[in-house]
Amino acid sequence: MYGMVNRAIQDHVHRCHGEAMWARVKERAGVDIDVFIRNEAYPDELSYCLVGAAAAEMGVAAEEVLHEFGIFWVLHTAREGYGDLMAAAGSSLPEFLQYLPNFHDRVALIYPNLKPPQFDYSNAGPDRITVHYHSHRTGLAPFVVGLLHGLGRMYETPVTVEHTVRRADGADHDEFLVTWSAPAGA
Amino acid sequence: MSVTIPPERFGLLFPFHLVCDADLVVQHTGRSLRRTCPALVPGEALNAHFTPLASPGPIRPDDLAGEPRRLQLLRHRTSPLILRMQVLVFEEPRRFVFLGSPWLRSASDLTALGLTFSDFAVHDASVDLLQVVQTAIASLDDAREATARLTEQRAQLRDANDALQASQSRFRRLTDTITDLVSIVDLDNRYVYVSPSCRTILGFEPEHLLDRTPDEFFHPDDLHILRDIRARRTEAPRTEQTDYRFRTASGDYRWLEAASSPVLDDDGTMVQVLVVSRDISRRKAAEEALAASRDRLQKQAEDLARANEELAVSARMKDQFFANMSHELRTPLAAMIGLSESLRGGVYGSVSPGQDRIIGTIEESGNHLLEMINDILDLAKLEAGTLTITPGPCDAGEILQASISMVRSQAAKKEQSIRRLLPSAPIRFEADGRRIRQALVNLLSNAVKFTPPGGTIEMRVDTDAEAGEVRFHVEDTGVGIPEADLPSLFRPFTQLSSGLAKSHEGAGLGLALSQRLVRMHGGRIGVTSTPGQGSCFTVTLPWTPPR
Numbered sequence: 001m002y003g004m005v006n007r008a009i010q011d012h013v014h015r016c017h018g019e020a021m022w023a024r025v026k027e028r029a030g031v032d033i034d035v036f037i038r039n040e041a042y043p044d045e046l047s048y049c050l051v052g053a054a055a056a057e058m059g060v061a062a063e064e065v066l067h068e069f070g071i072f073w074v075l076h077t078a079r080e081g082y083g084d085l086m087a088a089a090g091s092s093l094p095e096f097l098q099y100l101p102n103f104h105d106r107v108a109l110i111y112p113n114l115k116p117p118q119f120d121y122s123n124a125g126p127d128r129i130t131v132h133y134h135s136h137r138t139g140l141a142p143f144v145v146g147l148l149h150g151l152g153r154m155y156e157t158p159v160t161v162e163h164t165v166r167r168a169d170g171a172d173h174d175e176f177l178v179t180w181s182a183p184a185g186a
Numbered sequence: 187m188s189v190t191i192p193p194e195r196f197g198l199l200f201p202f203h204l205v206c207d208a209d210l211v212v213q214h215t216g217r218s219l220r221r222t223c224p225a226l227v228p229g230e231a232l233n234a235h236f237t238p239l240a241s242p243g244p245i246r247p248d249d250l251a252g253e254p255r256r257l258q259l260l261r262h263r264t265s266p267l268i269l270r271m272q273v274l275v276f277e278e279p280r281r282f283v284f285l286g287s288p289w290l291r292s293a294s295d296l297t298a299l300g301l302t303f304s305d306f307a308v309h310d311a312s313v314d315l316l317q318v319v320q321t322a323i324a325s326l327d328d329a330r331e332a333t334a335r336l337t338e339q340r341a342q343l344r345d346a347n348d349a350l351q352a353s354q355s356r357f358r359r360l361t362d363t364i365t366d367l368v369s370i371v372d373l374d375n376r377y378v379y380v381s382p383s384c385r386t387i388l389g390f391e392p393e394h395l396l397d398r399t400p401d402e403f404f405h406p407d408d409l410h411i412l413r414d415i416r417a418r419r420t421e422a423p424r425t426e427q428t429d430y431r432f433r434t435a436s437g438d439y440r441w442l443e444a445a446s447s448p449v450l451d452d453d454g455t456m457v458q459v460l461v462v463s464r465d466i467s468r469r470k471a472a473e474e475a476l477a478a479s480r481d482r483l484q485k486q487a488e489d490l491a492r493a494n495e496e497l498a499v500s501a502r503m504k505d506q507f508f509a510n511m512s513h514e515l516r517t518p519l520a521a522m523i524g525l526s527e528s529l530r531g532g533v534y535g536s537v538s539p540g541q542d543r544i545i546g547t548i549e550e551s552g553n554h555l556l557e558m559i560n561d562i563l564d565l566a567k568l569e570a571g572t573l574t575i576t577p578g579p580c581d582a583g584e585i586l587q588a589s590i591s592m593v594r595s596q597a598a599k600k601e602q603s604i605r606r607l608l609p610s611a612p613i614r615f616e617a618d619g620r621r622i623r624q625a626l627v628n629l630l631s632n633a634v635k636f637t638p639p640g641g642t643i644e645m646r647v648d649t650d651a652e653a654g655e656v657r658f659h660v661e662d663t664g665v666g667i668p669e670a671d672l673p674s675l676f677r678p679f680t681q682l683s684s685g686l687a688k689s690h691e692g693a694g695l696g697l698a699l700s701q702r703l704v705r706m707h708g709g710r711i712g713v714t715s716t717p718g719q720g721s722c723f724t725v726t727l728p729w730t731p732p733r
Contacts, residue, residue: 003328033333033335034339038324081324084293085317088302106314110321 001047001137002114003036008077009050010036012069015076021057029053038081041113044137058158063142070146074154086154093155093180097121117144128179130164138167141174148178157181199307200268202287206232208280218305224290226593235309236260241266250282251275258284260657266298276296293320336468367442367463370449375399378458387442389435405431405439406412415446423448423456429466441470502570516559523552561695564624567677568702573620575706582647582656584611589626590645593634600639604630607646615656615729617707622727625700625711629723633698637664637720649729656729659722666717675713676701700725 013022025182026032036042051069055062078086089103090096100119108116117135133144145161152159157180165175191199201218203664212231219226226235239259250258250273260269271286287306289297296302303313361368361381367388368381376399380392395403404412408430415426425447431439432706442463489713528534530542537545560654567573590604595603626645633643641663649656667675678698701711708728715721 034335035328037322037328037332039328060663065720081327082293082317082320084297085320088293088296088313088316089302091302095302102308106317109314110317 001042001044001160002038002111003040004038004077004081005047005073006033006036006042006050007038008069008073009054011077012072013054016068016072017058024057025053028057039111041111048139062139065107066140066142067146067149068174070143070148071150071153072146073143074147074150079154085156092153093157093159094124094129096151096155097131097178098124127181130179131176131178133174133176134172141166141168144174145176148176152180187459187556199309200285201305201307204232204269204271204284206284208247208282208283210245210250210282213281218271218287218301222299222301223262223265226452227675235263236269237263247282251280258286260291262286266295290316291319292316292323293662332443367461367465369461369463371400371459371461373457375401387434387440387463388432389523394435400432403433405433407431419448419456419459421710423450429470432463440465441467477502506570509551513563516556516563517553523526523549523556526552527565558695561699565695565702573706575621575703577616577618580615580617580619580622582615582658583608585619585623585626586645586647586658589623589630592623592627593630596631596634596641600634600637602634602637602639602641602643603640605644609647609649613647613649613656613729615727617727621703622707622725625703626658626660628696628700629711629725633660633662633664633721633723637662649731651731654729654731655726657727658725660725661720661722663720665714666719666721667713668717672713676711 008114010022015027029046029052031046031050051062051065055065056066074086089099096123100121104119108114115136117133117137117140120132120134121129122132123130131144131148133141141163143161143165148161149159159178160181162177162179163174165171165173167174196203197216203214203216203217204212204219204226205214206212212226212228212230212232214228215223215226223235224646236245237260238245239261245260254273254275256273258269258271260271268289269286270289271282271284274283274285275281277284287310288295288301290296290312296316306313310456361383364381365383365386366381367383368379369377369384372378376397377395378397380395382392384390384395386390400412401409411428411430415428418424418426425445427443427445429441429443432442434440440511443466444461444463446459447463448456449460451457526545529537529545530549564573583627586608590606594604630643630645637643643663644659644661646659646661647656649658676697678695697711704711704725704727709726712724712726713721714724716726
């Protein structure tokens with residue numbers, strides 16, 4: 001995975017739990033890197049180790065950590081490095097979600113070594129959309145749920161995310177039914 | 187090949203397109219351009235809204251028509267929008283078709299123009315380039331952060347290095363000047379550092395010990411100390427202080443007093459052992475000499491104790507001998523005195539005046555001898571610790587009176603007068619009356635002896651309520667005692683140096699006996715004397731004043 005994901009893990013642990021906790025997570029994960037370069041490719045195992053170590057140090061499940069990272073990634077890591085691009089991807093949550101397939105295809109152009117997930121959507125309606133998530137990596141569905149919740153917060157639109165189709169159940173991809181009400185102030 | 191593109195498809199492909207007539211009056215605009223420039227509606231003059239980016243004048247139709255491959259950059263007059271356009275000219279009627287999209291230098295331009303990715307044609311690479319730029323910017327930020335972190339770490343490293351060098355320098359100065367031997371041993375028990383003082387203490391160059399183990403230098407009899415220390419250190423690192431012998435360059439051994447302490451890393455794990463040693467050979471030699479001296483003294487003390495014990499046995503034998511002898515002497519003597527009295531009393535017939543005088547001398551000599559034997563017997567009992575006193579209620583006046591009566595006949599023979607001074611009120615105290623009287627009679631007897639004929643002897647008794655004492659005074663007008671004789675006055679068998687004293691009979695037991703008897707009562711005897719004028723002996727005894 002590219003350094004951006006590891007950077008999200010680092011920033012989240014550092015900001016929410018302090019520098020000492022991040023030092024312990026790194027030590028437990030056996031990682032001795034001070035600065036993750038966001039467009040540098042790192043082994044997937046490193047990210048998994050960081051998530052596992054963070055979960056162990058915080059005493060929570062890895063799924064919970066991934067969910068929190070997803071929210072944090074949208075609200076802080078992506079916005080702080082790519083805020084204008086994120087804003088340009090859509091002026092509303094539905095617009096962003098519908099642009100998501102293009103967005104990730106373009107990401108693949110920028111990061112030639114990246115094996116990005118593929119997003120697609122179906123059943124787009126005024127208050128719902130089904131997001132399709134294809135990835136060669138496993139176990140990151142909670143991270144996607146966190147991303148979707150984070151996008152809801154970014155657009156100030158309360159959302160519910162239902163994991164309707166699971167790879168864990170034998171499907172070839174995951175599907176998430178995202179429903180929302182009117183955005184705040186709308 | 188000719189392809190006809192329907193207007194809605196054309197708008198999808200070129201959302202920022204612009205169509206003007208020959209006079210550059212707007213005829214049509216793409217959907218995204220309309221969103222960005224809502225005032226740019228059909229009928230509006232293009233020059234009212236845009237100017238050439240590179241030249242100050244208006245946009246001229248001839249310029250557009252003449253150079254179809256030229257990039258046209260149009261600056262919007264009221265917003266930051268710059269259009270990057272290629273112009274196609276169509277004739278009959280003449281129309282200018284502007285195809286292109288906004289010039290974007292960063293993603294923030296999108297935000298400033300209120301545009302989203304959906305406003306751009308999918309084939310437009312502007313958005314992708316923006317992402318590339320933004321990624322490059324992010325990478326640059328990361329590189330800056332990494333550089334800053336590296337700079338910070340380099341500074342920390344430099345500071346740490348400086349501190350380390352300063353510490354090493356201090357350590358070097360310390361170990362170069364210290365007289366103690368400082369060494370560091372690794373976990374394989376090999377010397378990794380030895381201070382220069384090694385030269386003066388052991389005669390070795392420090393390098394001689396490096397990479398070698400202490401075992402090679404320890405005295406064979408002290409190797410167990412080394413093994414014990416290592417065993418204890420394996421259980422738990424601790425500071426140890428031990429003495430041992432260490433081989434020097436000359437091959438002999440020196441005593442070292444060593445304090446060894448574990449050197450721990452940040453995790454508390456022992457990594458080395460620091461040993462500070464001091465040459466204590468002189469001290470050890472002194473200690474050995476002292477021990478030898480102590481042994482000699484101990485032996486002498488034991489010899490002395492044995493001698494004392496033998497002496498005590500001899501003394502007890504002597505006392506026993508005296509006691510036995512006195513008893514054996516007194517029995518026949520009592521018979522002699524008794525028979526003499528009987529002879530003089532005419533029990534065995536009348537005696538002539540001459541015989542009476544001789545018998546009197548025998549009787550007097552017998553009494554004197556008996557008195558001496560009694561004194562010797564009492565003194566022997568005192569020395570043997572067998573003489574005991576039996577305290578009871580006593581009257582000072584009665585004791586005084588009885589004591590005087592015992593010497594009255596002696597005094598009468600020398601025509602001496604004995605004065606007695608009794609207190610107005612009776613003085614009662616606790617004592618063995620017979621023994622106190624014995625002591626006082628000795629003093630009175632001495633007074634009679636050493637007072638010339640016709641002299642005066644005074645005996646009085648008084649009390650000191652504050653001190654809780656009753657005092658008997660025996661004062662004479664005799665020869666007195668030279669000051670030089672006073673210290674030996676109460677020693678048994680001591681003859682005074684005074685010539686007058688030597689002219690008087692006596693074994694020198696009376697005062698010694700009196701003093702011991704009085705001391706047994708917790709009292710004391712004091713004396714004041716002026717040679718040629720007389721002496722005053724005072725017997726002081728404990729007394730409880732009546733309430």
